[in-house]
Amino acid sequence: MKIAILGYSGSGKSTLARKLGALYGLPVLHLDSVQFLPGWQIRDREEAQGMVRAFLDTHAEWVIDGSYRRFAQEERLEQADRIVLMLFPRLVSLFRCWKRYRKYRNTTREDMSPGCPEKLDAEFVCWILWKGRGHSVRAHYRRIAKQYAEKTVILRSQRQIDRFVRSCRASRPPEQNAG
Numbered sequence: 001m002k003i004a005i006l007g008y009s010g011s012g013k014s015t016l017a018r019k020l021g022a023l024y025g026l027p028v029l030h031l032d033s034v035q036f037l038p039g040w041q042i043r044d045r046e047e048a049q050g051m052v053r054a055f056l057d058t059h060a061e062w063v064i065d066g067s068y069r070r071f072a073q074e075e076r077l078e079q080a081d082r083i084v085l086m087l088f089p090r091l092v093s094l095f096r097c098w099k100r101y102r103k104y105r106n107t108t109r110e111d112m113s114p115g116c117p118e119k120l121d122a123e124f125v126c127w128i129l130w131k132g133r134g135h136s137v138r139a140h141y142r143r144i145a146k147q148y149a150e151k152t153v154i155l156r157s158q159r160q161i162d163r164f165v166r167s168c169r170a171s172r173p174p175e176q177n178a179g
Helices: 013-024 031-035 043-056 073-079 090-104 122-129 135-147 160-170
Strands: 002-007 026-029 063-064 084-088 153-156
Touching: 002 073, 002 135, 013 063, 013 084, 013 160, 026 135, 031 043, 031 063, 043 063, 043 073, 063 122, 084 135, 090 122, 135 153, 153 160
Parallel strands: 002 063, 002 084, 026 063, 084 153
Antiparallel strands: none
16 A cells, blocks of 8 residues: 655644554655754755665655655656645644644654754744735645545545544455454
8 A cells, every 4th residue: 555645734733644654554654754854954956866766766655745746746646546635724734743843842753854953933834824825825735635436535624634544444355453
């Protein structure tokens, strides 16, 4: 199984990726860990693309979380058996980022590159509320939902995430449900 998870910052992409990876026994790639070097420096684009390419070439099944278009997004979407779009409202995303910041303050989350401590600064707040969900971004997600309608699920709340995870558990083959 191949699962691509995309969506707005603060919607829970990485958390869902970890859950689904554990549920199905799949390797997980968090694209934020590819994008950033220690100190929140941006990794060289070709190096980052090579890392994603190596992951795709190495694993027949996977969960990949992140919306980075330049990291083989079209290939990921084509290959994916399931596409999850996490499109939470702005203020909900901001609140979730604030909770994450409080939980991980002065530490680095497991889905980030080492040396990238959790932060919630004005630039990131601006990204969460406006820049990361501009017209072109919203149009891009609408295009994905339309183009891949048969394999896309859109989640807009924690309740929908919980329901989706329960349905994934229920649909596993019997041998996987034993564990």
